[in-house]
Amino acid sequence: xxxxxxxxxxxxxxxxxxxxxxxxxxxxxxxxxxxxxxxxxxxxxxxxxxxxxxxxxxxxxxxxxxxxxxxxxxxxxxxxxxxxxxxxxxxxxxxxxxxxxxxxxxxxxxxxxxxxxxxxxxxxxxxxxxxxxxxxxxxxxxxxxxxxxxxxxxxxxxxxxxxxxxxxxxxxxxxxxxxxxxxxxxxxxxxxxxxxxxxxxxxxxxxxxxxxxxxxxxxxxxxxxxxxxxxxxxxxxxxxxxxxxxxxxxxxxxxxxxxxxxxxxxxxxxxxxxxxxxxxxxxxxxxxxxxxxxxxxxxxxxxxxxxxxxxxxxxxxxxxxxxxxxxxxxxxxxxxx
Numbered sequence: 001x002x003x004x005x006x007x008x009x010x011x012x013x014x015x016x017x018x019x020x021x022x023x024x025x026x027x028x029x030x031x032x033x034x035x036x037x038x039x040x041x042x043x044x045x046x047x048x049x050x051x052x053x054x055x056x057x058x059x060x061x062x063x064x065x066x067x068x069x070x071x072x073x074x075x076x077x078x079x080x081x082x083x084x085x086x087x088x089x090x091x092x093x094x095x096x097x098x099x100x101x102x103x104x105x106x107x108x109x110x111x112x113x114x115x116x117x118x119x120x121x122x123x124x125x126x127x128x129x130x131x132x133x134x135x136x137x138x139x140x141x142x143x144x145x146x147x148x149x150x151x152x153x154x155x156x157x158x159x160x161x162x163x164x165x166x167x168x169x170x171x172x173x174x175x176x177x178x179x180x181x182x183x184x185x186x187x188x189x190x191x192x193x194x195x196x197x198x199x200x201x202x203x204x205x206x207x208x209x210x211x212x213x214x215x216x217x218x219x220x221x222x223x224x225x226x227x228x229x230x231x232x233x234x235x236x237x238x239x240x241x242x243x244x245x246x247x248x249x250x251x252x253x254x255x256x257x258x259x260x261x262x263x264x265x266x267x268x269x270x271x272x273x274x275x276x277x278x279x280x281x282x283x284x285x286x287x288x289x290x291x292x293x294x295x296x297x298x299x300x301x302x303x304x305x306x307x308x309x310x311x312x313x314x315x316x317x318x319x320x321x322x323x324x325x326x327x328x329x330x331x332x333x334x335x336x337x
Contacts, residue, residue, distance in 0.1 A: 097119045098182060151174070158188065160190070173224050199321055200322055250319075258312055
């Protein structure tokens with residue numbers, strides 16, 4: 001985590017939390033305000049939670065379908081390799097990771113495919129952390145980060161051989177606008193693949209329990225509005241893409257994607273995410289904050305991440321939410337914008 005003894009950070013984390021909360025419906029915010037201020041909202045969210053994510057989840061902040069007898073880390077790596085294979089990545093290609101986090105998937109996919117990958121991220125803290133991890137793992141010569149907004153990418157047209165996004169473009173206030181930018185920077189004839197967070201066809205917007213679960217996921221995970229799977233496909237087509245195929249990979253997964261967050265499940269390989277591990281972490285954070293070794297506000301961050309986990313598990317159990325809606329879309333050879 002950032003230096004907990006820094007007075008500016010102690011004040012900043014509490015300020016960020018208050019400013020972040022105000023965007024969400026639970027605290028009187030509305031969807032349009034979240035969309036209008038998505039950059040500010042998402043930045044505040046990741047300033048707050050990145051260290052917690054890395055502690056509990058590792059360097060790759062995403063879910064994955066999982067086989068029996070497979071560890072969480074193994075499933076995450078396989079999930080990243082699957083994406084690389086679906087894109088048909090080849091050594092030496094120039095690839096864009098949209099909303100790259102601290103670069104866990106970027107480093108794994110770069111080593112797996114021998115490609116050069118640029119990570120696009122609008123959060124300064126995550127970029128600085130990602131650069132350090134690139135240096136430690138020895139991929140800093142082939143992989144880098146660019147600070148920028150994926151609604152207004154700082155790249156020329158037709159420059160990347162492939163583009164992917166892993167549970168990131170769900171933060172976009174407008175899927176069409178985001179996909180249009182991806183279309184613009186992608187070379188004609190090449191593909192864009194993504195894992196999207198979506199509400200499924202089982203979601204009922206008139207069901208109050210469904211609405212509550214959706215709101216918990218949105219505030220706990222920095223989302224302006226969770227789209228339906230069909231809305232993502234429509235936005236891709238409107239942007240000019242040919243959708244090659246799409247599927248909710250949560251359907252038919254041998255183990256539920258939300259298993260790492262399910263308090264009834266115990267695993268030594270992902271102990272920090274279990275009920276016992278989360279209880280230990282919560283009390284450790286509380287104690288460290290009390291004695292001044294963790295910044296003020298850390299316990300509040302831990303609490304709202306717990307609420308987010310509850311929303312995700314319930315959304316998964318009721319099959320109204322999925323983080324694993326996968327698609328591959330191609331920019332036509334004649335395509336240009």
